[in-house]
Amino acid sequence: VLFADRVLGAAAKIIPVAVMVSTFGAANNSIFSKSRLVYAAARDRNLPDVLSYIQVNQLTPLCAMTVLVTFGLILLVPGDISTLMNYIGFLGAFFQFCIFSSLIVFRYKTMKD
Numbered sequence: 826v827l828f829a830d831r832v833l834g835a836a837a838k839i840i841p842v843a844v845m846v847s848t849f850g851a852a853n854n855s856i857f858s859k860s861r862l863v864y865a866a867a868r869d870r871n872l873p874d875v876l877s878y879i880q881v882n883q884l885t886p887l888c889a890m891t892v893l894v895t896f897g898l899i900l901l902v903p904g905d906i907s908t909l910m911n912y913i914g915f916l917g918a919f920f921q922f923c924i925f926s927s928l929i930v931f932r933y934k935t936m937k938d
Contacts (some may be wrong), residue, residue, distance in 0.1 A: 856890065863889035 829837040833875035867876035880887035901909050 856893065857885075858888040860886050860893055863893065 829840045833840075863872060863876050864879070866872045867874060867889065874887045875887070876892060878888045879885065897909070900912055
């Protein structure tokens with residue numbers, strides 16, 4: 826912000842608004858993409874079937890979205906937003922590691938066949 830104040834002058838007031846819009850867009854993307862992942866896993870019978878239900882008018886996985894939002898709110902109760910961000914950051918890195926590891930395992934399994 827200090828850099829923007831010195832370089833942009835009066836136009837620096839736009840920076841916090843741009844950060845807010847970017848954060849809102851990232852949160853929106855995260856909610857919709859993760860709910861689709863839960864929906865797809867439930868459709869493939871890896872999760873309970875109730876998570877594979879789709880809202881008829883908008884064709885969105887409303888049950889999966891509700892579960893994810895409820896889980897996020899439960900994580901938010903014992904602490905503050907920084908605690909939630911730490912949980913999400915750790916879980917995100919852990920799942921990325923699991924995905925990367927599974928790709929390596931599947932690659933070597935397919936090479937043997």
